[in-house]
Amino acid sequence: MKILHTADWHLGKKLQEVSRYEEQVLVLEEIVAIAEGNDVDLVLIAGDIFDNFNPSHEAVELLYRTLRKLSNYGKRPVIAISGNHDSTQFIEAPDPLAREMGIFFYGKYDTVIPVGKLDNGLEILDADTGFVSLKLPEVEFPVRILLAPYANEILLRSYLGEKDREEELRSLLAGRWKTLAEKYCDDKGVNLFLGHFFFLKEGEKPEPEPESERPILHVGGTQALFTHNIPDQVQYAALGHLHRYHAASKTPFPVVYSSSPLAYSFSEAGQQKQVVLIDAKPGEAVSYEAIPITQGRSLERKTFADLQTALEWLEAHPNCFVELTYETEHSIDASTRRSLMKSHDGIINLIPQIKNKLSGGDQQLQVADLEKDMVTLFGMYYQDEKGQKPNPELIAIFKEVISQNETQ
16 A cells, blocks of 8 residues: 655744745645655645644635545545644544544544444544554555654643653553554554654654754653654654654664655755655555655755845745845945845845954943943944944934934
8 A cells, every 4th residue: 555644734834924825735735746646545644734723714724625635535544643733622623524534633642533434435443542443445454553643741641750751751652552553453454653753763862853843742851752662563653743854763664754845944944845655565564755845935044245146146046935144244234135135035034144253352331331321332232242333324223213212
């Protein structure tokens, strides 16, 4: 069977104040096209479907419209779990109706998906808390999925003690997954893990989380579970949360982050976004490949030392968002700022990088300095913070501000 793994859609997400809605429409259409073009049998969505607990009507409508197409109007099962950005109640709310089209939302560990056969021919053979076994009409063998949506400290508090809570969390989850795998997973079907946690190999340095992400666990000193906590019966672990495509582990089975479909913070600048296509059979190692996403604007971090070079690069790269650092002796003057901003509609941040900063050293404010006038104090403060004296244009603006305050 062929399985498509995607995650971290973050519907409703903005880049600062810039909407990404139109890009999300295009990138989700591309994911639907990939599923269709590769005759995918099953789709896994590994959490962070929305960007916040109360998504906009626009984001909700986009999700439902996309899932209807992604499920091939009820012929292709879609399994979606909640992430740390999602509301578990909101994610599971449409499940009874969506399930009739083979779309399953799973957000809470105490939820059990009802067994039985649906009108579209899909059959739920077995279900448990954190587990479902499906039989697809045109696939000879069942597919078993361990379901591991994000669970915060509040949801897990009743299970955890106050001593060594981090290790207790790992033991609790690993023990539960092991019990489910031993009960339901053998080599007569395909066995999968679908989770939204921070996984790494024990002893490895944790992967940095994206700037746009909330730290995920905070149960003890680290934020990671270990790849060996996933049972050996699993053939492929489909993960969400980290936005860069990579395999946290490749043996004894792949443990893979598919990546987000769009870059959502400048820490993701230059990343190729992807979905993962898996080919799986019972009792055999899976094969998988990353399929690049082409829609959406990339994020770029660039540094320039002169205006002409910056303008030429911006003209050559119109379809991106840019965090632009501009090297200058002083602050960026109004004319340069205007030229840069007019040349490209995707400049999100324009950051001055001051060359040859003066030392603030003896410019630290003292009690005696309070006798000085406001303009002098402002100049001292600015040099202390920026490493240079404010230019005449900035001084003029400051004088205008304080003069307006004095007349009010």
